[in-house]
Amino acid sequence: MSFSYGEGQFRSGIPYNDRHNHSAISKMQHQYWVTKETVFRKLGKKEDSNIVASDAELDAKLELFKSIQDSCFDLQRIIDKYQERICLLAQEENAMGRFLKDAGRHDKTGAGNVMINLGKTLSHAGQQRISLRSPLLRLFQEVETFRHRAIEDTNRTVLAMERARTEYRASLSWMKDVSQELDPDTYKQMEKFRKVQDTVKQSKVVFDRYKLDCLQKVDLLAAARCNMFSHALILYHNVMLQFANSTFEALHSIATSCNEHKKFEFNVVKELSEMKLGEEGTPNEETSGALDQSLQETDEKIAALLLIFFLELAL
Structure with a gap:
C-alpha cells in the first residue's frame, strides 16, 4: 500500500485526520449509549422482553x-451469636448446679439427694456444652474463608459480566437507533451502520465469554458450598449427638430415681373468713344481723367525725 505524504491522505482518499476524528466520535457515541443504558438499569426501566428472555438462564x-x-453472611453472623449463647447457657447451668448442690446439702431428706445429683448433672452438662464451641468455630472459619475467597472471586466475575452486558445492550440500542435513520443509498450512513454492527459483534463476544465464566463459577460455587458443609458439619453433628445422649442418660437416671422416693402429701388449708357460710353456701341469720349492726355503727361514727370536722371549720 502506498501513501501520499504531501496530501496527508491514504490511497482511499480519506484524510487521516478525518479517520482519527471519526474514531473518537464513535467512541464518544458508544460511551453515551453505555452511560444511558447504565442509568436506565439503575432506574429500573423496563427492557426489551426478547433481550431479557435471552438472559433468563444467566439471571x-x-x-x-x-x-x-x-x-453465607447470615450463617456466619448466626454462628457467632450461637456460640456466645452456648457460653451463657453453660454458665447458667453451672450456677444452677451449684445452687442445687448447696440446697441439697442442707436438706437431709431424700429430696436433698435428688437435688445434689441433679446439681452435679447440670454442672457436668454445662462443662460438656462448651465442647460444642470447637466445631462451631471451625465452621465459622470455613464459612469466612469461603466468603473471602470463593464468593469474592465469583463476585468479581459477576461485576465484569454486568459491565460487558451493559455495553452489549447499549450497543444494541445504538444499532437500533442508527437503523431507524438508515438510508441504504447514503454511503456514510451505511458505513456508520457497519461500524456500529462491528461494535455489537465485539461486545457480544466479550459478553458471551463472561457469561460462560459466570455460569460455570456459580455452579462450582454451589458445589463447593455443599462440599464445605458436608465436611464441616459432620464434626458438629457428632459432638452434638454425643452431648445430647450423655445428658439424656444422666437426666433420665435422675428422673427414674425420683420415683423411688416417697411422694409429698399436699394439704390445702382454707382461709378463715369472718362470714361463715351455711351448708348451702349462704350466710345464716345470726351472721347477717351482726353484719348489719356493725355497718350501722360504722356509719354513725363516720357521721359524728364529719360533724366535728365542719364545726371546727365554722369556728
Whole structure:
C-alpha cells in the first residue's frame, strides 16, 4: 500500500485526520449509549422482553449466587451469636448446679439427694456444652474463608459480566437507533451502520465469554458450598449427638430415681373468713344481723367525725 505524504491522505482518499476524528466520535457515541443504558438499569426501566428472555438462564444463576452470598453472611453472623449463647447457657447451668448442690446439702431428706445429683448433672452438662464451641468455630472459619475467597472471586466475575452486558445492550440500542435513520443509498450512513454492527459483534463476544465464566463459577460455587458443609458439619453433628445422649442418660437416671422416693402429701388449708357460710353456701341469720349492726355503727361514727370536722371549720 502506498501513501501520499504531501496530501496527508491514504490511497482511499480519506484524510487521516478525518479517520482519527471519526474514531473518537464513535467512541464518544458508544460511551453515551453505555452511560444511558447504565442509568436506565439503575432506574429500573423496563427492557426489551426478547433481550431479557435471552438472559433468563444467566439471571437464574445470578439469583442463586445472590442467595449463596446472603445465606453465607447470615450463617456466619448466626454462628457467632450461637456460640456466645452456648457460653451463657453453660454458665447458667453451672450456677444452677451449684445452687442445687448447696440446697441439697442442707436438706437431709431424700429430696436433698435428688437435688445434689441433679446439681452435679447440670454442672457436668454445662462443662460438656462448651465442647460444642470447637466445631462451631471451625465452621465459622470455613464459612469466612469461603466468603473471602470463593464468593469474592465469583463476585468479581459477576461485576465484569454486568459491565460487558451493559455495553452489549447499549450497543444494541445504538444499532437500533442508527437503523431507524438508515438510508441504504447514503454511503456514510451505511458505513456508520457497519461500524456500529462491528461494535455489537465485539461486545457480544466479550459478553458471551463472561457469561460462560459466570455460569460455570456459580455452579462450582454451589458445589463447593455443599462440599464445605458436608465436611464441616459432620464434626458438629457428632459432638452434638454425643452431648445430647450423655445428658439424656444422666437426666433420665435422675428422673427414674425420683420415683423411688416417697411422694409429698399436699394439704390445702382454707382461709378463715369472718362470714361463715351455711351448708348451702349462704350466710345464716345470726351472721347477717351482726353484719348489719356493725355497718350501722360504722356509719354513725363516720357521721359524728364529719360533724366535728365542719364545726371546727365554722369556728
